[in-house]
Amino acid sequence: MYNYATLDHIAKIGTDLFSTDYRRVEEVERADAILVRSSKMHEMAFSDQLLAIARAGAGVNNIPLDRCAQEGIVVFNTPGANANAVKELVIAGMLLASRDIVGGIDWVKANAADPDIGKAAEKVKKQFAGRELTGKKLGVIGLGAIGQRVANTALHLGMNVLGYDPYISVGAAWNLSRNVQHVSNVEEIYRNCDYITLHVPALDSTKGMISKAAVQQMKEGAVILNFARDLLVNEEALLNGIDAGRIRAYVTDFANPTVAGAQGVIVTPHLGASTAEAEDNCAIMAVEEIRNYIENGNIINSVNFPRCDMGECSAESRLAVLHKNSKGTLAAITSIVGDADVNVADMTNKSRDVYAYTLMDLDSALPKDLVAKIDALESVIKVRVVK
Numbered sequence: 001m002y003n004y005a006t007l008d009h010i011a012k013i014g015t016d017l018f019s020t021d022y023r024r025v026e027e028v029e030r031a032d033a034i035l036v037r038s039s040k041m042h043e044m045a046f047s048d049q050l051l052a053i054a055r056a057g058a059g060v061n062n063i064p065l066d067r068c069a070q071e072g073i074v075v076f077n078t079p080g081a082n083a084n085a086v087k088e089l090v091i092a093g094m095l096l097a098s099r100d101i102v103g104g105i106d107w108v109k110a111n112a113a114d115p116d117i118g119k120a121a122e123k124v125k126k127q128f129a130g131r132e133l134t135g136k137k138l139g140v141i142g143l144g145a146i147g148q149r150v151a152n153t154a155l156h157l158g159m160n161v162l163g164y165d166p167y168i169s170v171g172a173a174w175n176l177s178r179n180v181q182h183v184s185n186v187e188e189i190y191r192n193c194d195y196i197t198l199h200v201p202a203l204d205s206t207k208g209m210i211s212k213a214a215v216q217q218m219k220e221g222a223v224i225l226n227f228a229r230d231l232l233v234n235e236e237a238l239l240n241g242i243d244a245g246r247i248r249a250y251v252t253d254f255a256n257p258t259v260a261g262a263q264g265v266i267v268t269p270h271l272g273a274s275t276a277e278a279e280d281n282c283a284i285m286a287v288e289e290i291r292n293y294i295e296n297g298n299i300i301n302s303v304n305f306p307r308c309d310m311g312e313c314s315a316e317s318r319l320a321v322l323h324k325n326s327k328g329t330l331a332a333i334t335s336i337v338g339d340a341d342v343n344v345a346d347m348t349n350k351s352r353d354v355y356a357y358t359l360m361d362l363d364s365a366l367p368k369d370l371v372a373k374i375d376a377l378e379s380v381i382k383v384r385v386v387k
């Protein structure tokens with residue numbers, strides 16, 4: 001029997017995929033797996049029992065990835081599962097910043113009791129007039145699951161799209177329309193674009209990337225959209241740009257005291273992934289990842305350990321070893337197995353930066369002290385008998 005805990009609302013269609021071998025527990029200390037969305041986990045202590053954390057979403061800046069790796073906890077996310085939901089809200093954000101839709105709706109609400117509201121509306125509407133997206137330049141920074149979808153959709157709206165992503169994956173590049181103009185210097189986007197949208201993860205290298213200097217280079221009347229993370233933007237600098245009349249609007253999905261209620265800012269309460277479809281997709285993918293890891297030892301879509309997929313085990317037993325990516329570790333593991341007179345039927349060893357993973361199918365049952373011997377190796381983090 002395995003225990004799982006949820007720190008946030010996880011769609012039932014996903015948790016229903018747990019078999020009767022799993023039960024939900026309230027106490028995270030008793031969990032073999034944790035499902036999380038945006039809850040902050042940096043200050044949490046993890047028990048030895050915890051095998052995996054699945055982020056039902058894309059961004060993992062709420063999880064201490066390296067500490068988890070050191071403690072033998074595999075962290076997963078659900079790439080692309082909520083990307084369409086975010087894309088649709090970004091398009092809505094561009095429209096909200098271009099036409100005074102909110103101002104117009106507020107005016108109608110405030111004048112609802114006026115019997116001549118129709119006549120009054122015709123008089124007042126010029127104050128809510130805006131501009132169109134067609135023909136404008138959109139700069140997309142980060143062309144992953146979301147950025148690539150935003151770029152392609154904006155082309156259909158008649159926008160000219162510039163894309164910047166020095167680390168674009170082959171998969172994302174294949175999905176990107178060839179009509180998206182590739183730029184290798186992000187400043188080209190700052191200088192030329194009427195709309196700039198951010199779709200990069202919050203990493204040390206991206207935090208504050210929309211700096212004061214970046215804001216100063218931006219085109220007069222630019223609209224900045226941030227559905228990625230607020231840490232990416234020097235929001236004070238952006239608000240100064242708005243006050244000075246240079247920046248038309250800042251659309252952000254991250255409410256904080258700096259932006260909430262500020263003039264020229266449209267703030268939504270982290271709604272990017274809040275659609276039934278995205279919540280279902282994320283929950284399903286997260287539960288499948290956890291089950292595949294717990295039941296088969298396979299690691300798919302981890303953000304702190306390498307990918308490793310050996311399918312279901314048809315051999316007598318399967319051993320999973322999370323370890324440091326250090327010289328001699330694999331040889332030490334295989335020699336312990338060899339000394340125990342156990343034949344290796346199949347094996348995969350993968351590494352990712354300083355961590356590695358060895359998955360081993362064996363032709364016979366595991367001798368009693370084999371796990372303890374592997375566990376005693378200095379570079380081994382966690383050994384698990386999967387079967």
Ligand SMILES: NC(=O)C1=CN([C@@H]2O[C@H](COP(=O)(O)OP(=O)(O)OC[C@H]3O[C@@H](n4cnc5c(N)ncnc54)[C@H](O)[C@@H]3O)[C@@H](O)[C@H]2O)C=CC1
Pocket residue numbers: 057058059060079080082083086141142143144145146147164165166167168169172199200201202205206227228229253270271272273274
């Ligand atoms: N508002 C919301 O509810 C949501 C927000 N997000 C945020 O959006 C981010 C992006 O999500 P996805 O597109 O699904 O992730 P992704 O991993 O598919 O794409 C991220 C892209 O950013 C690129 N990148 C990394 N560093 C860069 C840099 N310095 N300059 C330009 N490009 C860079 C990567 O190469 C990658 O192509 C997430 O990390 C998360 O923070 C994601 C989902 C929902």
Ligand SMILES: O=C(O)CCC(=O)C(=O)O
Pocket residue numbers: 037038056057058059060082270272273274
């Ligand atoms: O779970 C959510 O609603 C937040 C989604 C998000 O920010 C992400 O996937 O990175």
